[in-house]
Amino acid sequence: MKIRSRLLPLVLVAAAGLFTLQGCAPAGLMAAPSPADVVAAFPGDIRIMGPDHRFTDESIDRVARAFERRRAPLSLLALSGGGADAAFGAGALVGLTRARVRPQFSVVTGVSAGALLAPYAFLGHEWDSQLTDAYTSGRAEHLLQPRGLGAIFDSSVYRGRPLEQLVDHYLSDDMLQAIAGEAASGRLLLVATTNVDSGETVIWDLGSIALNGGDGAKALFRDILVASASVPGLFPPVVMRIRDDGGEYDEAHVDGTATVPFLVPTAFVQPSRDAPGPPPSVYVMVDGRMRERAAATRLRFRTIVSRSIAAGMNHMMRTHLELTAATAQQQGAILRYSAIPSAYPNLDPFDFRTSAMRALFQYGYECAQGGRLWIASQPLSADPEGHPGNAAGPNIPCPADDEFIRRIAAR
Secondary structure (H helix, E strand, O other), rough: OHHHHHHHHHHHHHHHHHHHHHHOOOHOOOOOOOOHHHHOOOEEEEEEEEOOOEOOOOEEHHHHHHHHOOOOOOEEEEEEOOOOHHHHHHHHHHHHHHOOOOOOOEEEEEHHHHHHHHHHHOOOHHHHHHHHHHHHOOHHHHOOOOOOHHHHOOOEEOOOOOHHHHHHHOOOOHHHHHHHHHHHHHOEEEEEEEEOOOOOOOEEEHHHHHHHHHHHHHHHHHHHHHHOOOOEEEEEEEEEEHHHOOEEEEEOOOOEEHHOOOOOHHHHHHHOOOOOOOOOOEEEEOOOOOOOOOOOOOOOHHHHHHHHHHHHHHHHHHHHHHHHHHHHHHHEEEEEEEEOOOOOOOOOOOOOOOOHHHHHHHHHHHHOOOOOOOOOOOOOOOOOOOOOOOOOOOOOOOOOHHHHHHHOOOO
16 A cells, blocks of 8 residues: 555644644635735744743844844755655755755754754754765654554554654754854754644744753753654644743644744844845745646545645645745845755655655755756846756756746746
């Protein structure tokens, strides 16, 4: 039995949980939100841990302006969710290293599976060997462990412990210390989760946790990564103990994609008038398709609902990217983005087979190394990171060669 067929009912459970958290119907059945609606819905604070191990909620605008005064220019990488499809982003990062065109991103943000990639993107090429191992070694093959009949009475279809163990395996003390060092220099590592009780996005400053978290930093850091990647209905929520000025209390968090496809805070794209240097550069890595492949669909409840949910989520991603491109253009920022073309075969975010992940990793690697990864939303007179290259294969175009992806955020 194919993985897609076996997991289809579970995908529907997860999607139902996702749209319940959002408090809306699938996006494919609704009109696209206006820019004003998106700005109003976007979280206005970042959770930062201080030296006293307590969290404070700082305004995104205030954090952006403080960052701007310390570092210039801004280079932001936003990593989307995608489950096993994050192997594409992992391979692309290593390919950029090999091509010697990988920027040192001053801000890295991650959502869902993108949160698991974010620490490696943040730390740079010195961690490429561990990143490669994480997505090609086969350790992820055992992530999906069903609860059996317990799923009927519990909070998820799959057990949460395998994902926690996988993150634990790669989250070493050395990694945490390296992240703390980069955070102390002024760089930012931000990850989004969704608060189950409020249904709102929470943005965590992971650098501050590595820097100020003390003995509990590693466990909390892990819990946030696991929560951001825990698809509602498939994996259980992660309960975290929070300390702030209001005292101590528990919060349950799940997949950040439930409320935001990827994280590009507007305040970081909009420099202040007296900001020195070149305009901000924003990179968006979508670890998945922007549209489904055309295929005959059986007119049955399960197939129609599954197809509609996939179309709705793709529509939501495209809308978010288009609004990000419009904001970047208005503010004079440079936006580059990438996604997996619909021509890529057998793409399934729940296919954690080693062979499938290795193939997708290699595809992302070859497209990045060949200079065919990024698409600029605005024509650039000189793009030092784009140069001629060959497609990854005779029948699979790279993102920069895919006409549909190129049109999404073109200005």
